[in-house]
Amino acid sequence: xxxxxxxxxxxxxxxxxxxRWLFSTNHKDIGxxxxxxxxAMLFLGGASAMLLRAELFTPGLQLLDPDTxxxxxxxxxxxxxxxxxxxxAAGMANWMIPLMIGAPDMxxxxxxxxxxxxxxxxxxxxxxxxxxxxxxxxxxxxxxxxTLYPPLSIQVGMGMDxxxxxxxxxxxxxxLAAINIVTTIVNMRAPGMTWxxxxxxxxxxxxxxxxxxxxxPVLAGGVTMLLFDRHFGTAFFDAAGGGDPVLFQHxxxxxxxxxxxxxxxxxxxxxxxxxxxxxxxxxxxYKPLVYSMMMLTALGMVVWAHHQYTVGMSQxxxxxxxxxxxxxxIPVGYMLFSFIxxxxxxxxxxxxxxxxxxxxxxxxxFAGVTGVMLAVVPADLQYHDxxxxxxxxxxxxxxxxxxGLYAGVFYWLPKWTGHMYDERLGKIFFWWTTISFxxxxxxxHFSGLAGxxxxxxxxxxxxxxxxxxxxxxxxxxxxxxxxxxxxxxxTIRGGDKAADKPWDGAxxxxxxxxxxxxxxxxFHSFSTPPLVK
Amino acid sequence: MTTSTDHYYVPEPSRWPLIxxxxxxxxxxxxxxxxxxxxAGPWIMLVGLGLLxxxxxxxxxxxxxxxxxxxxxxxxxxxxxQGMFWFITSEVFFFITFFGCLYYLRNITLPYLGGEGxxxxxxxxxEGFTYSWPPLQVPDASNYTVAKEAMGPxxxxxxxxxxxxxxxxxxxxxxxxxxxxxxxQLVLGLAATIxxxxxxxxxxxxxxxxxxxxxxLTLNSGIYGSTFYMLTGFHGFHVTVGTIMxxxxxxxxxxxxxxxxxxxxxxxxxxxxxxxxxxxxxxxxFVYWL
Ligand code: HEM
Ligand SMILES: [Cu+2]
Numbered sequence: 135x136x137x138x139x140x141x142x143x144x145x146x147x148x149x150x151x152x153x154r155w156l157f158s159t160n161h162k163d164i165g166x167x168x169x170x171x172x173x174a175m176l177f178l179g180g181a182s183a184m185l186l187r188a189e190l191f192t193p194g195l196q197l198l199d200p201d202t203x204x205x206x207x208x209x210x211x212x213x214x215x216x217x218x219x220x221x222x223a224a225g226m227a228n229w230m231i232p233l234m235i236g237a238p239d240m241x242x243x244x245x246x247x248x249x250x251x252x253x254x255x256x257x258x259x260x261x262x263x264x265x266x267x268x269x270x271x272x273x274x275x276x277x278x279x280x281t282l283y284p285p286l287s288i289q290v291g292m293g294m295d296x297x298x299x300x301x302x303x304x305x306x307x308x309x310l311a312a313i314n315i316v317t318t319i320v321n322m323r324a325p326g327m328t329w330x331x332x333x334x335x336x337x338x339x340x341x342x343x344x345x346x347x348x349x350x351p352v353l354a355g356g357v358t359m360l361l362f363d364r365h366f367g368t369a370f371f372d373a374a375g376g377g378d379p380v381l382f383q384h385x386x387x388x389x390x391x392x393x394x395x396x397x398x399x400x401x402x403x404x405x406x407x408x409x410x411x412x413x414x415x416x417x418x419x420y421k422p423l424v425y426s427m428m429m430l431t432a433l434g435m436v437v438w439a440h441h442q443y444t445v446g447m448s449q450x451x452x453x454x455x456x457x458x459x460x461x462x463x464i465p466v467g468y469m470l471f472s473f474i475x476x477x478x479x480x481x482x483x484x485x486x487x488x489x490x491x492x493x494x495x496x497x498x499x500f501a502g503v504t505g506v507m508l509a510v511v512p513a514d515l516q517y518h519d520x521x522x523x524x525x526x527x528x529x530x531x532x533x534x535x536x537x538g539l540y541a542g543v544f545y546w547l548p549k550w551t552g553h554m555y556d557e558r559l560g561k562i563f564f565w566w567t568t569i570s571f572x573x574x575x576x577x578x579h580f581s582g583l584a585g586x587x588x589x590x591x592x593x594x595x596x597x598x599x600x601x602x603x604x605x606x607x608x609x610x611x612x613x614x615x616x617x618x619x620x621x622x623x624x625t626i627r628g629g630d631k632a633a634d635k636p637w638d639g640a641x642x643x644x645x646x647x648x649x650x651x652x653x654x655x656x657f658h659s660f661s662t663p664p665l666v667k
Numbered sequence: 668m669t670t671s672t673d674h675y676y677v678p679e680p681s682r683w684p685l686i687x688x689x690x691x692x693x694x695x696x697x698x699x700x701x702x703x704x705x706x707a708g709p710w711i712m713l714v715g716l717g718l719l720x721x722x723x724x725x726x727x728x729x730x731x732x733x734x735x736x737x738x739x740x741x742x743x744x745x746x747x748x749q750g751m752f753w754f755i756t757s758e759v760f761f762f763i764t765f766f767g768c769l770y771y772l773r774n775i776t777l778p779y780l781g782g783e784g785x786x787x788x789x790x791x792x793x794e795g796f797t798y799s800w801p802p803l804q805v806p807d808a809s810n811y812t813v814a815k816e817a818m819g820p821x822x823x824x825x826x827x828x829x830x831x832x833x834x835x836x837x838x839x840x841x842x843x844x845x846x847x848x849x850x851x852q853l854v855l856g857l858a859a860t861i862x863x864x865x866x867x868x869x870x871x872x873x874x875x876x877x878x879x880x881x882x883x884l885t886l887n888s889g890i891y892g893s894t895f896y897m898l899t900g901f902h903g904f905h906v907t908v909g910t911i912m913x914x915x916x917x918x919x920x921x922x923x924x925x926x927x928x929x930x931x932x933x934x935x936x937x938x939x940x941x942x943x944x945x946x947x948x949x950x951x952x953f954v955y956w957l
Contacts, residue, residue: 255691385764
């Protein structure tokens with residue numbers, strides 16, 4: 135693939151001062167803001183997790199009261215899902231998609247900035263929702279967990295109203311971002327950048343964007359009905375008035391299950407870039423991989439009620455959702471095989487992104503296996519609402535989403551900053567997080583199978599050892615992120631100069647045009663359409 | 668219009684997105700306070716609304732003047748079109764949510780509450796409740812008022828259907844005018860569409876008043892009132908927004924902003940209006956009629 139990129143220089147000065155960031159229409163600056171915001175939220179969400187684990191260190195009540203514990207737990211989940219993973223993935227989309235497809239910027243640059251700036255405001259409102267109960271007149275804390283199930287969510291104090299509107303703001307932000315990304319991919323590809331030349335990361339975001347456009351309105355509708363039940367006397371989720379609390383669960387999970395693919399797919403896209411690069415082999419079976427992602431997207435829309443096996447749906451319905459859910463392991467498994475066969479007989483090296491990639495394949499498979507266990511109705515009747523589920527989704531989300539994003543950060547930091555990161559520190563960070571992550575969550579499979587319920591501040595003393603191990607692991611995991619922060623700061627401030635194409639295998643995989651530009655790329659990457667041959 | 672281009676267009680930095688985010692936050696923050704009976708709430712909401720109005724004026728104003736100065740190329744036009752297409756798609760899913768709820772409540776929840784289902788537990792919990800649609804009773808009336816009669820398909824709703832359908836017609840007629848470069852037809856067609864939209868709005872408001880005053884059909888009338896007002900209310904809101912957008916388009920048409928080849932704004936609003944039309948037909952069938 136060769137390209138022709140013509141720059142005209144007078145276009146290349148960035149605006150100065152704070153206005154460059156506040157009023158930005160530049161995809162790289164907005165991408166950077168997304169990433170920094172996400173990192174900040176990671177520390178906030180991590181801090182709340184540390185507090186929860188400190189409380190769980192030994193049985194009995196130590197630091198928190200039960201309502202505060204659950205308030206913090208709700209906040210932790212919402213922060214991690216909406217404040218960390220989605221913004222980081224959107225930041226990478228912003229940075230990389232226009233570079234990969236040879237576009238000047240996102241299709242709708244101002245809208246892009248709106249999508250970003252809604253996030254800090256949403257974060258403020260989320261913090262208010264958590265803090266409100268501790269002020270006079272604020273009512274009771276949000277002790278529902280991130281799923282916000284009624285009737286409890288109808289009874290709690292005004293913090294819930296703030297949480298509902300937080301979700302509305304986040305929803306607007308995600309829908310606008312998704313519209314923008316999909317439009318960019320459809321409309322802004324350089325001449326010759328055909329659909330099946332697109333880097334896997336772009337494909338992954340195309341499907342993520344479509345999912346977001348379909349599911350965020352449903353969440354918005356659901357929480358709006360919650361709001362009306364709380365304040366305007368409607369009966370959507372109240373059986374006494376002819377409504378149904380289970381209806382909310384359907385709405386929530388119609389959003390919620392595809393949402394886990396929204397969190398997963400961008401990271402799969404990153405793997406699709408990283409694995410070929412460090413295996414120095416093209417992606418194995420690229421087209422079927424794309425098709426399997428499409429299958430995942432489609433199936434993901436129709437299996438939501440596997441979260442609700444225990445609420446009394448009819449047997450026909452639970453059976454359908456069981457079969458549908460188990461079918462999902464086909465495309466998931468296919469994607470993993472594709473990555474493994476890409477590595478097969480490759481000239482592999484193990485730089486930090488590749489270490490993460492390999493670890494993801496191993497640990498995420500584990501989540502797939504526990505997922506199939508949970509998908510089986512009679513088994514799930516036992517596992518549901520125990521720590522087994524907690525272990526399952528942390529194995530899915532930390533390797534599947536977060537580590538994939540870390541791989542992306544290390545893979546693209548040289549492109550973004552123009553400097554190589556410190557490989558030795560990167561490797562230390564990898565081993566530190568991977569070991570402490572497993573320490574934290576592996577034992578939760580056992581406590582879960584033994585029946586320890588989730589979302590409860592206290593537990594039976596028989597689970598004491600498991601929980602102590604979890605807490606120690608969690609503190610180590612949290613601490614490792616200080617090293618992550620330091621590596622990033624160090625890379626921004628200096629380090630070896632990065633070449634345009636810092637990885638020698640980068641061109642072998644299925645890249646777009648990102649490596650044809652200098653590192654870091656000029657303020658306006660392409661001002662005329664490059665030609666892809 | 669071609670979609671290829673020899674030079675990319677990227678807008679200059681703009682302060683509107685930041686103001687947009689701040690205004691959404693202000694408005695929603697005020698709404699929470701208002702719903703929880705804090706005195707400052709409505710004032711903060713008002714500030715938020717004012718900011719929003721300022722924002723739309725400024726942002727769209729910028730886009731219009733950039734368009735008129737000829738900075739846009741075919742690719743930008745295409746981005747706008749596709750953006751609007753995906754936006755309407757997300758709106759479709761928003762309404763699917765409410766229609767889906769209606770389906771679920773009518774076919775699963777209410778029959779179960781009436782004692783169907785393999786367990787039949789509701790016979791014990793809600794003794795005496797039987798299912799019918801529209802439900803003029805609720806399982807437990809202590810927290811709910813009960814509607815005296817149901818909203819039928821004849822009368823006002825039928826008129827409203829005719830009005831909205833003809834407004835789709837007048838809008839298409841306006842579009843033909845635009846394509847023939849006949850500005851008079853464009854302006855007349857738009858004005859007629861707006862008039863029909865306003866009449867629809869007035870009739871709908873009258874119907875709500877009637878439902879509240881004489882039929883005891885309120886937001887509080889159990890699930891029937893809840894679904895009725897949620898569906899028709901969100902639709903009415905969209906009609907209102909659509910009418911305001913049509914008014915802007917009319918003003919722009921009178922200033923002769925549109926030409927045969929450059930009228931994305933007109934088309935975007937027209938798509939939106941037709942979408943609102945289609946939602947109404949679904950409403951008429953599933954809420955008023957069946
Ligand atoms: C083969 C693939 C998968 C299967 C079969 C599967 C199955 C399930 C099932 C049946 C549950 C409900 C368990 C219960 O509550 O009793 C569940 C929960 C969950 N899964 Fe998965 N899953 C899969 C992959 C994933 C992925 C890829 C993610 C995210 C990236 C994920 C995230 C979650 C989360 C967050 C929950 C818990 C939500 C909550 O209750 O708060 N899963 N999974
Ligand atoms: Cu799921």
